[in-house]
Amino acid sequence: MHRRQHQGEEVPGRMHPTGLEAGTQVEDWRLLGRHEAGSFGVVYLAVRVGAEAAGPCALKLARARGDARLSREVGLLGRVRHPNVPRLQGHGEWYGFPYVVTEWVEGVSLSRWTRLCNPSGRQVTRLLAKLAGALAAVHAVGGAHRDIKSENVLVRLEDGEPMLTDFGAGTWEGAAPLTVNGPPGTPLYYSPERLRAHLNLLPPGAPSGAGPADDVYGLGVTAFRLLTDTYPFTELEEEQRTQERLRGRLPRAPHEVNPGVPVELSAWVMRLLAARPEERPSMWQVAEALSKAQENTPEQPLFAWETDPERLGPGRRLASRMEYELLLVRARAEENQARVAAEIERAQAEREAPPPSEPESLSPPHPKERKARSRRARAQQSWLAAVGLVVLALGVWWSSEVPSPAPADDKRDAGTVGLGDTPLPAPSRAVSSESERSGMGLDMPMKPLPGQRGPPCRKPAVEIYGGCWVAIEEQSPPCSDDAYAWKNRCYWPIRGPQKPATSDLPESPGER
Known part of the structure; x- marks a missing residue:
């Protein structure tokens, strides 16, 4: 356990436990993205540095320094061995914030x-x-x-x-x-x-x-x-x-x-x-x-x-809601898989890349370097595919006129955060730490993107240059790298109505 490496030090800049970027290293673990947050802790998808191929894990970082709850979690998980209890994989303190690492549960x-x-x-x-x-x-x-x-x-x-x-x-x-x-x-x-x-x-x-x-x-x-x-x-x-x-x-x-x-x-x-x-x-x-x-x-x-x-109501509203949730479950799971695959590719390419020569040669790259570049390109494509899948899920939801989400559970039934739960109310965006920092965004194209839905556009989408777009309420220019800027607003495109298959998930009522 890493107990005192950062104890008492100030958390640098944007390194508070609630908002760590993908790529941040917490002791022996590299974060691939924030998964969910609760009252007392924040759960990140992570891999162990140097053992990325072993697969993902859940790293829960306390919101408060010295929080005793995570010590309790470590103490009890270290005593229990059962196939229906996530395995303890590590624990420690990072800038005074306790953390616990367990088996990832998708x-x-x-x-x-x-x-x-x-x-x-x-x-x-x-x-x-x-x-x-x-x-x-x-x-x-x-x-x-x-x-x-x-x-x-x-x-x-x-x-x-x-x-x-x-x-x-x-x-x-x-x-x-x-x-x-x-x-x-x-x-x-x-x-x-x-x-x-x-x-x-x-x-x-x-x-x-x-x-x-x-x-x-x-x-x-x-x-x-x-x-x-x-x-x-x-x-x-x-x-x-x-x-x-x-x-x-x-x-x-x-x-x-x-x-x-x-x-x-x-x-x-x-x-x-x-x-x-x-x-x-x-x-x-x-x-x-x-x-x-x-x-x-x-x-x-x-x-x-x-x-x-008789109980589904007009338009099979419940069936539509279930199809939407199933779509997001699949999108989030595939997004996590893409993040892990991209990190494995990146780490392997980094290990195999030859050290840079001084001065830098203008000759063609070494075969190993070409191979490393190819892997990095495939890793980047995996990230982009994950982003596209989640944006597609969002577009299908709006285009299908899904009813408002069901009322949330009683607020009294809350306060803690699980180690692998898949949150469904809103899709997350898989954005690399570099794109989050740059915040440049993309210029609004003068014609629809390939596969983009055209008019008539259903609210809350609007028509811009022949395509349907939806404004990102929480963003204004400069936009993130996967959003488009137009008239001091940030927008995402609405894709066509096609839906990914859900054969390995529970069937929706309309599919039975």
Whole structure:
């Protein structure tokens, strides 16, 4: 671990953890782009310098110097070995900001995965059995996660495996106290005993309830939300809902809220939500029982809203929204793959390039140098392809008249950031650090670009020189290198309506 190389030094210029450019080196790791940001940390796609071919990893950098949460994450991840928990690959401090490096998970959050593929009861039973096994491994080493929720579970796109992430609120026997503002975790997922501690309703010195039994209850709330698309007691007003939880009352069973939920699975979820900690099963019991039950669980989808035309509304609005999200999931995954491939090419070309001669020769380049230049050109093309794919996704969205995004989850169900979640509300741009620094932009062409959509242009796009363009609200000239300047605004072109294939992702309703 690199502890003190930069400790106490000022962060130079634009080197704050929240806005590091692609190419920045954090100790032994090179950042390839910012992935997502939360209240306490920022996650970057990264590779290890000198071992780029080993593949990508997730580097989470704390927003505040000396933040103890990342130390907790390192301490707990270093103790747990389980296929559904990301592997710890490194950690340290950079200019006083703690960081942790873990296995990269190319996936989406559990709640988003449910919306995208409308899983069957058997799929969910299998997924919950895997999560229970991961939590059992955490509890076996005397640890507790203490922030089990849908947003801290990622479903890997490659194989549908759930991955338990974000151990920053975790603890283990003998761990130093976590001195941060407010208790760790998310109140919507608190067990009754932990809710009482959160509201200062326990006598002095009483246990806070933030242990393995609280994790079990948190998994129960997570499963309830997965199966019903809502939280327990949401039919009640907030104050009444809190009182019901404090009294240890049980909510309506999942199969009563959603008839598509298998009764046996619903019964296990209710056991997880038992009022008294000693009445809840252990995670090993849950993992074994659900592993056996999955073979006899029906394969019918949990929800009817994807296949019931009466509930889709005019114009199949829900189907359009899903197609848009699927498109962005693919675009973001391919963008990340292109970034990693480009970095591998760049690093290999750099290692193979001969040292520059003095003075520089005017003779033709050495064969190795020609090969290195060719690799650098291919790497640059990979970046440009990623940019074009994301711009295409944006154009398809506008041209398809996709409805406004669904309401965001309750703000109380937030505050931490996962290590590989694929954010969907807006596509990101793959821009090299050099283009971000130059900020020169491109001149508006006098005729449409190849493949650009022409009039009539649908709002918010506008017609300029025979092509459809959309203004970038947050930019004004000088524009970034992939944008076009015109009349003191920066614009992106709207491409044609073609869409990339989504064969390896969940089918949308219109494709079934």
